[in-house]
Amino acid sequence: MDNNFTLDLADEAATLQFGAVLAKAIQPNLTIYLHGDLGAGKTTLVRGLLHALGYVGKVKSPTYTLVESYEIKSIQSKILSNLMLYHFDLYRFNDDEEWEAAGFRDYFNAESVCVIEWPEKAQNVLPYPDLNIAFDIKNIGKCLGRSVKVSAYSILGQQCLQVISTKIR
Numbered sequence: 001m002d003n004n005f006t007l008d009l010a011d012e013a014a015t016l017q018f019g020a021v022l023a024k025a026i027q028p029n030l031t032i033y034l035h036g037d038l039g040a041g042k043t044t045l046v047r048g049l050l051h052a053l054g055y056v057g058k059v060k061s062p063t064y065t066l067v068e069s070y071e072i073k074s075i076q077s078k079i080l081s082n083l084m085l086y087h088f089d090l091y092r093f094n095d096d097e098e099w100e101a102a103g104f105r106d107y108f109n110a111e112s113v114c115v116i117e118w119p120e121k122a123q124n125v126l127p128y129p130d131l132n133i134a135f136d137i138k139n140i141g142k143c144l145g146r147s148v149k150v151s152a153y154s155i156l157g158q159q160c161l162q163v164i165s166t167k168i169r
Contacts, residue, residue, distance in 0.1 A: 003158065004151035005165055008138075011145060015041045018148065018168070019048020025163035026053075028083060029110045030156055031127050033119040036135030038091075041146050042117045045133070046087050049115070053085070061117075062089040067104065084112040090121040099125045130157035 009015045022045070026032075034042040047059040053072045062068040072083040086107045099105070099122055108114050108127050119126055132151045137144065152161040 003153075003161070004149060005161070006147060006149045007168060009041070009146040009148055012041070012044055015044045015146060016048035016051070019045045019050075020052035021164055021167045022160075023049050023052035024167055025160040026113050027156070027160070028112060030113045030131065030160065031108060031129050032113070032115045032131045032133065033126075033129040034115060034117045034133050034135070035119070036146075037137060040135035040137055041148075042135060043087075043089075045135075046115055050085065050087075053083070059087075062087055063091055066090065066093065066102065067107070082111075086112055086114045088114065088116040090116065090118040093118070093121040096122065096125045128153060130154040131160055 007018065009018055026049070034045065036042055043059070043061040050059050050070055050072075055070055055072060057070075059070075060068065066088060068087045070085045070087065072085060084107075088104070093099075105125075116122075116126065116129075119129070130153060132153060134149045134151075136147045136149075138147050150161060150164065152158040
């Protein structure tokens with residue numbers, strides 16, 4: 001299996017749907033990097049992911065707060081499980097000391113999923129990603145759509161990529 005694939009997303013609805021597909025693949029202890037220009041669809045993808053996981057509240061960009069926390073509760077086979085999803089937006093991030101002072105390192109653990117927009121702003125302190133998703137704005141037909149390249153960098157990432165690729169093809 002390849003460690004990456006590229007997918008065209010024609011519009012916001014397609015980006016939300018891709019988030020729903022990603023929701024079927026994620027598991028605890030996953031780190032996902034999101035790359036792309038402002039307005040590329042990174043937060044829209046996270047919104048689709050969270051709503052597909054059953055989160056019913058508003059999903060906003062953590063541009064000013066740096067991180068938004070979401071507790072996802074699900075019942076599978078009569079077993080209640082919790083998943084913490086942390087959505088980081090490091091666009092306004094200034095230096096590595098900010099990261100350490102905020103205690104963000106503790107968010108990356110075996111019970112959580114961390115999704116990070118603008119990871120290049122903290123590349124010296126972030127853990128290596130399991131999945132890397134890069135957005136590129138482009139014309140798709142008559143619409144201004146997105147091309148998304150998804151790459152796996154770990155065994156966990158490859159497992160997710162395999163689930164994603166079977167759901168979209």
